[in-house]
Amino acid sequence: MNYHWDWGIFFKSTGVGSEIYLNWFVSGLGWTIAVALAGWIIALALGSVLGVMRTLPGKLLPTIATTYVELFRNVPLLVQLFIWYFLVPDLLPTPLEMWFKQGISPATSAYLSVVVCLGLFTAARVCEQVRTGIQALPRGQNNAALAMGFSTAQTYRFVLLPQAFRIIIPPLTSEFLNIFKNSSVASLIGLMELLAQTKQTAEFSANIFEAFTLATLIYFVLNMSLMGFMAWVEKRVRIPGMMGGSK
Amino acid sequence: MSAMISINNVSKWYGDFQVLTDCTTGVKKGEVVVVCGPSGSGKSTLIKCVNALEPFQKGEIIVDGIAVGDPKTDLPKLRSRVGMVFQHFELFPHLSITENLAIAQVKVLGRSQDEAREKGLKLLDRVGLKAHAHKFPGQLSGGQQQRVAIARALAMDPIAMLFDEPTSALDPEMINEVLDVMTELAQEGMTMMCVTHEMGFARRVAHRVIFMDKGAIVEDCDKDAFFGDINARSERARQFLSKILQH
Numbered sequence: 001m002n003y004h005w006d007w008g009i010f011f012k013s014t015g016v017g018s019e020i021y022l023n024w025f026v027s028g029l030g031w032t033i034a035v036a037l038a039g040w041i042i043a044l045a046l047g048s049v050l051g052v053m054r055t056l057p058g059k060l061l062p063t064i065a066t067t068y069v070e071l072f073r074n075v076p077l078l079v080q081l082f083i084w085y086f087l088v089p090d091l092l093p094t095p096l097e098m099w100f101k102q103g104i105s106p107a108t109s110a111y112l113s114v115v116v117c118l119g120l121f122t123a124a125r126v127c128e129q130v131r132t133g134i135q136a137l138p139r140g141q142n143n144a145a146l147a148m149g150f151s152t153a154q155t156y157r158f159v160l161l162p163q164a165f166r167i168i169i170p171p172l173t174s175e176f177l178n179i180f181k182n183s184s185v186a187s188l189i190g191l192m193e194l195l196a197q198t199k200q201t202a203e204f205s206a207n208i209f210e211a212f213t214l215a216t217l218i219y220f221v222l223n224m225s226l227m228g229f230m231a232w233v234e235k236r237v238r239i240p241g242m243m244g245g246s247k
Numbered sequence: 248m249s250a251m252i253s254i255n256n257v258s259k260w261y262g263d264f265q266v267l268t269d270c271t272t273g274v275k276k277g278e279v280v281v282v283c284g285p286s287g288s289g290k291s292t293l294i295k296c297v298n299a300l301e302p303f304q305k306g307e308i309i310v311d312g313i314a315v316g317d318p319k320t321d322l323p324k325l326r327s328r329v330g331m332v333f334q335h336f337e338l339f340p341h342l343s344i345t346e347n348l349a350i351a352q353v354k355v356l357g358r359s360q361d362e363a364r365e366k367g368l369k370l371l372d373r374v375g376l377k378a379h380a381h382k383f384p385g386q387l388s389g390g391q392q393q394r395v396a397i398a399r400a401l402a403m404d405p406i407a408m409l410f411d412e413p414t415s416a417l418d419p420e421m422i423n424e425v426l427d428v429m430t431e432l433a434q435e436g437m438t439m440m441c442v443t444h445e446m447g448f449a450r451r452v453a454h455r456v457i458f459m460d461k462g463a464i465v466e467d468c469d470k471d472a473f474f475g476d477i478n479a480r481s482e483r484a485r486q487f488l489s490k491i492l493q494h
């Protein structure tokens with residue numbers, strides 16, 4: 001292969017304004033983080049509510065949550081994204097539709113679509129983790145809390161969820177990483193996140209290997225930092241005297 | 248003496264399987280009643296019906312004048328007035344001993360943090376564990392955890408206490424430290440319903456003994472009659488007694 005490696009490419013001008021290619025990567029990383037974090041907040045909040053719903057007595061609430069999970073887990077992510085970006089705006093009330101299509105910049109509308117899409121998609125996965133965590137607790141904990149006079153809501157808030165969330169930190173960590181990886185779908189609706197900026201650099205400069213090597217490196221460092229952060233969280237909330245905790 | 252707990256013709260089914268059959272008994276104010284019987288005879292189920300941790304389909308249970316089975320009954324409120332101690336302690340592992348003692352006082356009874364803390368410490372002192380206030384449940388022995396669990400129930404100023412085999416998960420050398428606390432409680436006039444196979448405790452402390460078999464109350468008599476005139480007891484009760492009194 002007769003490829004001309006040039007690692008200096010990232011400091012060269014893009015020819016667009018006064019930017020160098022590195023600026024593109026930084027801005028792409030910024031969008032990636034903004035998409036993933038906002039999506040994660042939705043996923044964590046909604047997923048927790050759904051996970052609790054699946055463990056409640058009765059039929060209606062568990063069925064609603066189960067249906068949600070099946071729907072959002074079984075439709076491919078890309079299909080969901082296109083639905084949110086191309087279909088849903090047409091179904092909105094006219095003022096909202098106009099706002100979405102003309103009132104905000106194309107980047108903002110793409111951003112909103114992808115955040116909602118990833119948030120709702122990941123919520124289904126978080127839901128399953130939360131449910132598993134709650135169900136892993138000894139049944140006696142629920143009884144003990146109720147016997148003290150706690151309402152069902154208080155039982156979840158003070159007894160079940162604090163324990164369940166501690167148990168599921170490892171699987172939640174991988175969902176957290178997944179939402180960062182999945183955020184690359186945003187490039188398909190024109191949001192200039194990390195992958196889109198990488199492709200653009202590759203096209204503009206023809207230094208395709210350098211561009212993708214740098215992108216890989218950034219994703220890698222990002223994931224390692226997130227794992228480090230979650231490990232820190234896990235350590236901070238560790239219960240003394242429990243498995244793996246300090247005596 | 249008036250009836251604190253009265254159980255009238257209670258029957259309960261799990262699907263087709265009848266767990267309780269026409270159980271009728273009661274516990275008077277200040278009375279200590281021991282419930283015994285072979286495994287699977289429905290002792291736990293009966294005692295859990297008293298504070299509505301288990302629903303029942305037929306009959307009625309009245310606790311301090313309040314009908315447990317009445318859909319209008321405020322169950323959290325009722326439960327907050329009845330203490331319960333479980334076989335596996337069921338302390339909340341993510342909370343320190345101090346917090347375990349305080350949380351329901353604060354969240355259910357609306358006491359201030361300081362008041363709850365102080366009350367908790369006083370009771371902790373009473374069960375001989377004041378020095379362990381800052382620890383977590385996982386850092387205590389089984390016997391210590393069960394004494395904390397008793398203190399936690401007492402912190403709610405209960406009108407009666409339910410015990411479901413409080414010593415059967417303990418190593419032999421720890422059984423007495425828990426029985427001593429229970430004995431002291433009984434001597435102070437606490438109304439107690441105790442599922443236990445500790446016949447020494449029953450002999451010393453109980454006023455009445457109930458023997459259950461296959462979901463029915465087979466014997467319900469004075470302690471002295473129960474242990475005194477063994478030949479007047481039913482065949483099943485005699486078999487059971489001879490088996491557990493051997494060790």
Ligand SMILES: Nc1ncnc2c1ncn2[C@@H]1O[C@H](COP(=O)(O)OP(=O)(O)OP(=O)(O)O)[C@@H](O)[C@H]1O
Nearest residue numbers: 261264266284285286287288289290291292293412
């Ligand atoms: N959730 C349930 N569904 C179906 N059957 C149950 C359920 N809980 C208990 N049972 C059955 O009800 C019967 C009574 O159980 P219970 O726990 O009250 O017995 P127990 O006298 O407390 O026994 P042990 O001494 O083993 O604690 C048992 O045959 C048990 O298998």
Ligand SMILES: [Mg+2]
Nearest residue numbers: 290291292412
């Ligand atoms: Mg039992």
